[in-house]
Each structure stands twice: as structure tokens, then as C-alpha cells.
Amino acid sequence: MEQIKKYRKTSKRIPKEERKVQILRSVLPVFAKKGLRGCTTKELAEATGVSEALIYKHFPSKEILFDSIESFCLTTTKANIGILESLEESTESLVRCIYFPMYTVLQNEMVQNEMDDHHLHRMVVHSLLGDGEFADDFLNNTYSIWQDKVEACIEAAREAGDITVPHKSKSIFPWLVQHLVSCYAYKHLPEKKLVDYGIDDTEDLVDEFTLFALRGIGLSQSAIDRYYHPGEFLRLR
Amino acid sequence: MEQIKKYRKTSKRIPKEERKVQILRSVLPVFAKKGLRGCTTKELAEATGVSEALIYKHFPSKEILFDSIESFCLTTTKANIGILESLEESTESLVRCIYFPMYTVLQNEMVQNEMDDHHLHRMVVHSLLGDGEFADDFLNNTYSIWQDKVEACIEAAREAGDITVPHKSKSIFPWLVQHLVSCYAYKHLPEKKLVDYGIDDTEDLVDEFTLFALRGIGLSQSAIDRYYHPGEFLRLR
DNA sequence: ATTATCTATAGATCTATAGATAATGC
DNA sequence: ATTATCTATAGATCTATAGATAATGC
Numbered sequence: 001m002e003q004i005k006k007y008r009k010t011s012k013r014i015p016k017e018e019r020k021v022q023i024l025r026s027v028l029p030v031f032a033k034k035g036l037r038g039c040t041t042k043e044l045a046e047a048t049g050v051s052e053a054l055i056y057k058h059f060p061s062k063e064i065l066f067d068s069i070e071s072f073c074l075t076t077t078k079a080n081i082g083i084l085e086s087l088e089e090s091t092e093s094l095v096r097c098i099y100f101p102m103y104t105v106l107q108n109e110m111v112q113n114e115m116d117d118h119h120l121h122r123m124v125v126h127s128l129l130g131d132g133e134f135a136d137d138f139l140n141n142t143y144s145i146w147q148d149k150v151e152a153c154i155e156a157a158r159e160a161g162d163i164t165v166p167h168k169s170k171s172i173f174p175w176l177v178q179h180l181v182s183c184y185a186y187k188h189l190p191e192k193k194l195v196d197y198g199i200d201d202t203e204d205l206v207d208e209f210t211l212f213a214l215r216g217i218g219l220s221q222s223a224i225d226r227y228y229h230p231g232e233f234l235r236l237r
Numbered sequence: 238m239e240q241i242k243k244y245r246k247t248s249k250r251i252p253k254e255e256r257k258v259q260i261l262r263s264v265l266p267v268f269a270k271k272g273l274r275g276c277t278t279k280e281l282a283e284a285t286g287v288s289e290a291l292i293y294k295h296f297p298s299k300e301i302l303f304d305s306i307e308s309f310c311l312t313t314t315k316a317n318i319g320i321l322e323s324l325e326e327s328t329e330s331l332v333r334c335i336y337f338p339m340y341t342v343l344q345n346e347m348v349q350n351e352m353d354d355h356h357l358h359r360m361v362v363h364s365l366l367g368d369g370e371f372a373d374d375f376l377n378n379t380y381s382i383w384q385d386k387v388e389a390c391i392e393a394a395r396e397a398g399d400i401t402v403p404h405k406s407k408s409i410f411p412w413l414v415q416h417l418v419s420c421y422a423y424k425h426l427p428e429k430k431l432v433d434y435g436i437d438d439t440e441d442l443v444d445e446f447t448l449f450a451l452r453g454i455g456l457s458q459s460a461i462d463r464y465y466h467p468g469e470f471l472r473l474r
Numbered sequence: 475a476t477t478a479t480c481t482a483t484a485g486a487t488c489t490a491t492a493g494a495t496a497a498t499g500c
Numbered sequence: 501a502t503t504a505t506c507t508a509t510a511g512a513t514c515t516a517t518a519g520a521t522a523a524t525g526c
Contacts, residue, residue, distance in 0.1 A: 012497095012505095013496085013497055013498070013503085013504050013505070014504085015503090015504090016503080016504080019504080034274075035272075035274075035275070035366065037271075037272075037274055037275045038272070038274045038275070040487080040488060040489085041488070041489060041490080042487090042488075042489095050505075050506090051505070051506055051507080052488095052489085052490080053490085053491080053492095053505075053506065053507080053508095054504075054505060054506075056489085056490060056491075057504080057505080060490090061489080061490080062488095062489070062490090122366065125362060125365060125366055125423075126366065127427070128362060128423055128424065128426045128427060129272070129359065129362055129363065129366075129426060129427075130427065131427055131428070131429060132426070132427025132428070132429040132431055133429065135424075135427065135431055136429055136431050139424075139431055139432070140431070165448075165452070165458065167445075168436055168441050168444065168445050169434055169435035169436045169441075169445065170435060171433060171434060171435035172434040172435055172436060172442075172445050172449075173449070175432055175434055176417060176446070176449050178420075179416060179417050179420035179421065179424075180413060180416050180417065180420075182420055183415075183416035183417075183419055183420040183423070184416065186362075186365055186420070186423065187365065187372075187376075187416075189365045189366060189369070190364070190365060190366075190367065190368055190369025190372065191368070191369070192368060192369040192370065192373055194369055194372055194373050194376055194377070195376070195412055196408060197406055197408060197409040197412055198406035198407060198408035198409055199405055199406045199409060204405050204406075205409075207405065208404070208405050208406065208409050209413070211402075212409075212410075212413050212453035212454070213453065215402070215452045215453050215454075215455060216449035216450065216452050216453030217449070217452075218452060221402065249479095249523095250477085250478050250479070250522085250523055250524070251478085252477090252478090253477080253478080256478080256479095277513080277514060277515085278514070278515060278516080279513090279514075279515095287479075287480090288479070288480055288481080289514095289515085289516080290479075290480065290481080290482095290516085290517080290518095291478075291479055291480075293515085293516060293517075294478080294479080297516095298515080298516080299514095299515070299516090
């Protein structure tokens with residue numbers, strides 16, 4: 001009673017590498033929410049449940065911790081986008097390739113790995129306000145597989161006669177589609193509802209996003225009718 | 238030589254309201270760049286060329302200054318979008334309404350008033366990472382005139398037989414178009430080039446964005462051919 | 475006399491480190 | 501004996517205020 005406990009271990013002793021990963025995991029949401037400058041080392045320590053000093057034992061500075069978080073995000077988002085890699089290049093695949101990100105982001109599906117998409121988007125947006133390095137890594141590494149596939153499928157669709165409108169660039173369309181989904185995500189970052197699409201059902205929303213994109217690419221209505229059957233897509237996943 | 242100048246006025250004396258506006262103007266780029274938490278009152282003072290104390294004489298706290306900046310942005314962006322208000326509701330107007338933001342943002346035209354669009358976008362994105370209040374004010378007040386006009390024109394186009402595809406919602410399309418342009422802007426916030434559309438000429442880029450959107454809305458190709466003549470749009474401005 | 479401005483500084487963080495202590499594993 | 505963890509704190513900001521001084525306008 002008299003003696004003040006000078007010492008109180010709040011967290012269990014665990015091996016180095018394990019703790020390091022645990023710090024990364026628990027610190028990510030804080031950095032994602034507030035950014036490098038927006039949060040304090042105290043908050044980071046509290047989120048992890050350890051002392052500030054311990055964090056410094058594992059990461060020499062706050063900035064280096066932040067960089068580690070970014071790398072962590074990139075490797076963890078190995079993107080099961082890879083699934084798409086095996087698709088043949090065709091009009092049908094084009095439809096699936098456009099549907100895929102719409103569905104994933106709008107339905108707010110976790111991308112397999114435990115990394116919450118929401119945090120990832122926040123990290124990207126923080127990066128857009130900074131030097132953009134992380135956003136670049138994310139967009140141009142993680143998404144490139146998908147982008148290449150979309151481009152190839154557009155060509156295939158054109159050869160199949162399903163696209164006849166002229167295009168000034170091949171590579172613009174993956175980006176335009178990407179803009180649609182990522183902006184959806186960005187505008188949904190705050191709790192406050194910013195956008196009213198006038199559609200309640202998420203599946204309907206996915207439909208309208210996808211159809212907008214497919215028509216925008218110039219896919220003929222007959223090809224869309226032929227290949228856009230979202231119910232079947234789901235079964236095949 | 239001996240006597241140290243304890244006192245050195247670095248800025249001229251100017252009347253209260255004038256200085257207040259001057260502070261707002263000079264502080265905006267700093268807040269836009271780094272956000273509320275990302276910059277110090279020292280930086281703000283230096284950007285204005287006055288002492289920190291003076292800033293506190295005009296604005297009781299950093300947060301209140303930031304809020305004032307946001308209000309300042311909103312009022313200053315009275316948006317010459319109002320120009321569109323007088324357009325008749327027709328397919329032709331639809332084409333112009335879609336072209337307008339594409340042109341404005343992609344050509345990086347200053348929106349008449351001296352407010353740099355770049356700063357405005359940064360403020361919006363900072364808000365998206367926060368509570369989204371400012372983004373809401375911006376999107377739903379500033380853009381609502383344009384959005385209403387687009388909706389009305391889509392209806393008119395449908396009545397004119399230029400749109401035949403079914404739509405599940407009226408209000409989704411202005412947002413989809415908005416997503417395209419704002420995401421273009423967001424991805425161009427960092428100095429680093431993140432996106433390669435495969436198109437060098439900005440006019441061509443505006444064309445592809447606009448055509449993508451018009452097709453996406455479901456406007457028939459014949460209507461697009463009939464009304465999309467960007468050269469003429471410019472002359473009329 | 476009033477108003478605009480500055481210098482100087484208090485008090486509150488915030489990052490990072492030094493050094494002590496407890497747990498683990500040989 | 502080694503490793504993981506903590507407490508305590510130094511030193512560096514950072515926000516905001518108190519109080520002094522210079523310019524303006526009557």
C-alpha cells in the first residue's frame with residue numbers, strides 16, 4: 001500500500017519479430033486515420049499497448065515506422081488481383097475485369113488478406129497529399145496486372161467487333177475505371193455521407209458503375225447484354 | 238551599432254480587415270499543403286510575413302483560422318458554374334455540361350476568381366481524411382447547380398430519343414462524371430507523375446474523358462457526333 | 475488616444491534516449 | 501546472461517498570451 005509500484009508491465013514479453021509485426025498491425029489504423037504528422041508516438045504506443053520506448057527499440061524513429069507501415073501495406077496487398085492474370089483475353093474477360101474492382105470496392109469486401117481496404121485507401125490519400133511515393137507504388141505496382149489485362153481485353157474486344165468507336169489511347173481506360181472506383185472509396189472515407197447516388201441496393205450500384213464504365217469504353221450494347229451477368233461472375237469466384 | 242534593435246517592424250501597418258484578408262490569402266497555401274496539424278503557427282506567420290502574435294490578434298486559435306480558411310474557400314469559389322444555369326435543358330446542353338468540368342480541371346484553368354483550384358482540391362482531400370464537413374459543403378453546395386442541370390439534361394436527352402439505355406437512378410451520373418474529374422485532380426496533387434494516360438495533348442485527353450463520360454451515360458453515338466464539337470464550345474465561353 | 479504590431483516567454487506537448495527492472499532460456 | 505520491457509526525463513518544438521512599442525488619425 002505504501003510502496004508505489006514503480007514498475008508495471010502492461011504487456012507480455014514476446015519475441016522480437018513477433019512484436020515488430022504486432023506493432024505494425026496495431027499502428028497502421030492510427031497512421032491511416034491521422035497520417036504521419038497527425039498522430040503522436042504516445043497514441044501509437046497506446047494503440048499497441050506498449051510503452052513508447054519499446055516502439056523506439058524496434059523502429060529508430062517515427063518516420064521510419066511510418067515507412068515500414070507503407071511497405072507492410074504493399075507486401076500485404078499482394079492483391080488477389082492475380083486471379084485475373086489467368087483470364088483469356090476476350091470481350092467476356094473485359095466485362096469481368098471491369099466488374100471485379102467495382103464489386104470489390106463498392107461491396108467493401110476485404111481483399112482476402114486481413115488488410116482493411118479502408119486503411120489502405122487512407123494511406124494512399126495521405127500519400128497524395130505528400131510526395132505521392134506510396135500512392136505510386138500502390139497504383140503502379142499493385143494494379144499493373146489488372147491494367148495490362150484490361151488493355152489486352154479491350155484490344156481483343158475490338159478485334160471481335162464489340163468495340164468500334166475510335167480510341168486515342170489504349171492505356172487511358174484502365175485509369176478511368178480506376179478513377180471511378182477509387183473516387184467512390186475516397187468520398188466514403190469520412191463517416192459523413194457525402195454522396196447520394198440515388199440507389200439503395202449496393203448490387204444495383206455496382207451494376208450502374210460497371211455499365212457506365214463498359215459503355216464508356218465503347219463496348220457495344222449487344223456485347224454488354226451478351227456478357228454482363230453479374231450473378232454468374234459471383235458463382236465463379 | 239552597439240545598440241541591439243529590440244524592435245523591428247517587418248510588416249507595414251495596415252487596417253484590420255485588410256490584414257485579416259491578407260492573412261487568409263497567404264495562409265491558405267500552407268494549410269492546403271500540410272493541413273491543420275501538418276503546419277505550425279510559425280510557418281503560417283512566416284507565410285504571411287507577420288509575427289505569430291499578430292495572427293492570434295485576428296484569429297483566436299489555429300483551428301479557428303483553419304475554419305476561416307475553409308469558409309473563405311467556399312465563398313471565393315462562388316463558382317462561375319453559375320454560367321451553366323441559364324442553359325436550356327437539351328442533349329446539346331448535356332454535352333456542354335459534361336465537357337465543362339473536364340475542360341476546366343484538365344486544362345487546369347483557374348476558375349476565374351484568384352483561388353487556385355489546386356489549393357481547393359487539397360483542402361477537399363484534407364477534409365476527406367478528416368470529418369468531411371468541408372468536402373460536403375464544397376461538393377453539395379458548390380456543385381449542386383451543375384448536378385441539377387446535368388440531371389435535367391439527361392432527362393431531356395432521353396425524351397429526345399438520344400438516350401435509350403435504362404437507368405436505375407437519375408442522380409448517379411453527375412457523381413460519376415464528378416468522380417472522373419476529381420480523381421484526375423487528386424492523382425495530380427503530388428509533384429510526382431502517378432498516372433500515364435498515354436496521351437500527350439491535353440485537348441485529346443479532355444476529348445477522351447468527355448467521350449467516355451457521354452458514352453457512359455448512354456448517349457447514342459449519333460447524338461455525340463451531332464453535338465460534341467469542343468472547338469465551338471470554347472468560342473462561346 | 476487608439477490601433478497595429480512586435481518581442482519574449484510560459485506552459486504544454488512531443489520525440490527520442492538513458493538507465494533500471496523483469497522475464498526468458500541456457 | 502541475454503533479451504524485452506518499463507519509468508523517467510532531456511531537449512526540442514509548438515500554441516498562445518502578456519506586455520511593450522511604434523504608427524496612425526484626431
